Amino acid sequence: MDLTLSPEDEAFRDEVRRFLDETLGEDLREAGRKTGGVFSDFAAGLRWHKILARRGWSAPTWPKEYGGTGWSATQRYIFSRECTAVDAPRIFSMGIRMVGPVIMKFGTPEQKAKYLPAIVSGESVFCQGYSEPGSGSDLASLKTRAVRDGDDYVINGTKIWTTGAHVANRMFCLVRTSTEGKPQDGISFVLIDSMDTPGLTVKPILTLAGDHEVNQVFFDNVRTPVANRIGPENAGWTVAKYLLEFERGGDAYTPNLHARLDDVRRIAREEAADGAGRLADDPGFARRLAETELAIEALEMIELRVLSDLSKGLNPGAVSSQMKIRGSETLQALDHLGVEALAWYAGPFEPEARDLGHNEPTVTPDYGITAMPLYLNNRASTIYAGSNEIQRNIIAKAVLRL
Numbered sequence: 001m002d003l004t005l006s007p008e009d010e011a012f013r014d015e016v017r018r019f020l021d022e023t024l025g026e027d028l029r030e031a032g033r034k035t036g037g038v039f040s041d042f043a044a045g046l047r048w049h050k051i052l053a054r055r056g057w058s059a060p061t062w063p064k065e066y067g068g069t070g071w072s073a074t075q076r077y078i079f080s081r082e083c084t085a086v087d088a089p090r091i092f093s094m095g096i097r098m099v100g101p102v103i104m105k106f107g108t109p110e111q112k113a114k115y116l117p118a119i120v121s122g123e124s125v126f127c128q129g130y131s132e133p134g135s136g137s138d139l140a141s142l143k144t145r146a147v148r149d150g151d152d153y154v155i156n157g158t159k160i161w162t163t164g165a166h167v168a169n170r171m172f173c174l175v176r177t178s179t180e181g182k183p184q185d186g187i188s189f190v191l192i193d194s195m196d197t198p199g200l201t202v203k204p205i206l207t208l209a210g211d212h213e214v215n216q217v218f219f220d221n222v223r224t225p226v227a228n229r230i231g232p233e234n235a236g237w238t239v240a241k242y243l244l245e246f247e248r249g250g251d252a253y254t255p256n257l258h259a260r261l262d263d264v265r266r267i268a269r270e271e272a273a274d275g276a277g278r279l280a281d282d283p284g285f286a287r288r289l290a291e292t293e294l295a296i297e298a299l300e301m302i303e304l305r306v307l308s309d310l311s312k313g314l315n316p317g318a319v320s321s322q323m324k325i326r327g328s329e330t331l332q333a334l335d336h337l338g339v340e341a342l343a344w345y346a347g348p349f350e351p352e353a354r355d356l357g358h359n360e361p362t363v364t365p366d367y368g369i370t371a372m373p374l375y376l377n378n379r380a381s382t383i384y385a386g387s388n389e390i391q392r393n394i395i396a397k398a399v400l401r402l
């Protein structure tokens, strides 16, 4: 594997740097810096999405014909690395990363024309309605029922852990359209065109860090046109699995891990060690930081190998499960170090410190205000997008043939 950037890729990196220099204002960087969960402040993220859309860069993974960049895997990696290095907001991206590729593959020409440009521009913001109480890992057991009535489906049931349902304006959902045969054979994939559809209620679930990211969504005779179904009726499982490939393997992990490592390093440089000197110079802490850095570098090698395979048209297969496990566990190890480095000062509950524009003094130093929220929110990273136990099962089957 050749890790040196080609002259074209170097020129691309410089172009991205120039663009970020010119367009990423301090208010947007503040939103990036104050990210205490998976996504940055929604309004700031959407503003950044629209700036990228004007440049033609809001859909880095999409082909040009659908409004994407048509970038190579290496260019996408460079873009992601450059954005995280300068604190660009983390965009709420379920449209770009998940439902968009599904519509490209399974949608009708009408569906493509209706939804794809609106996802690229930022006008359509989708949330993901897969999980239900009792149907998470065992997703095929889902019960939310859709019954045909004329040209509509009438939906009843509930979805849970729906990230961003309170800020999204559309939803993609798995619903049960048949109770015959295997559970997988009675599922359809439908789109809800408005979160204000009568009968649809969104109730917040607050995280331990006090953030509102996830929700429970209730459907009480919610109508959606049959024309909003993606793929054939009862073939939703195939569509759902295709989408999960993008959920697990779509984004590079290491750019974010490198940025988080820099954050923890900064905390360690500022905080005092037991005894004398700075924590960064404490041999025990420095060793653990170095171990985590090595884990990130090892993961980056895997990620670059996957990129290299993708550019040759090969399928990464179960490596995406390996990356999910190592990526989420390394993230949690970094969070742990960040909290440990701040010690008592990680503890105060000051969610207002992460409000954009907040400039009053805080107990936790400004370089540490996201440490505890990230520690708490990222506990979920080994659960969502297919829990790590499920990823281990995949590796056991696909790689170890157990």
Ligand SMILES: Cc1cc2nc3c(=O)[nH]c(=O)nc-3n(C[C@H](O)[C@H](O)[C@H](O)COP(=O)(O)OP(=O)(O)OC[C@H]3O[C@@H](n4cnc5c(N)ncnc54)[C@H](O)[C@@H]3O)c2cc1C
Pocket: 127, 128, 129, 130, 131, 132, 134, 135, 136, 137, 138, 160, 161, 162, 163, 164, 214, 380, 383, 384, 385, 386, 387, 388, 389, 390, 393
């Ligand atoms: C912060 C957060 C955001 C989320 N966002 C969304 C979203 O936007 N949309 C959405 O649809 N869902 C979302 N989810 C839901 C997520 O996909 C599920 O939580 C996940 O699939 C696990 O399902 P569960 O919670 O029902 O746990 P369960 O499936 O009940 O699992 C409980 C435990 O048992 C283990 N387990 C289960 N089955 C097996 C098995 N076969 N072998 C070994 N161990 C097993 C699991 O690994 C886990 O440790 C989100 C979850 C979180 C925490």
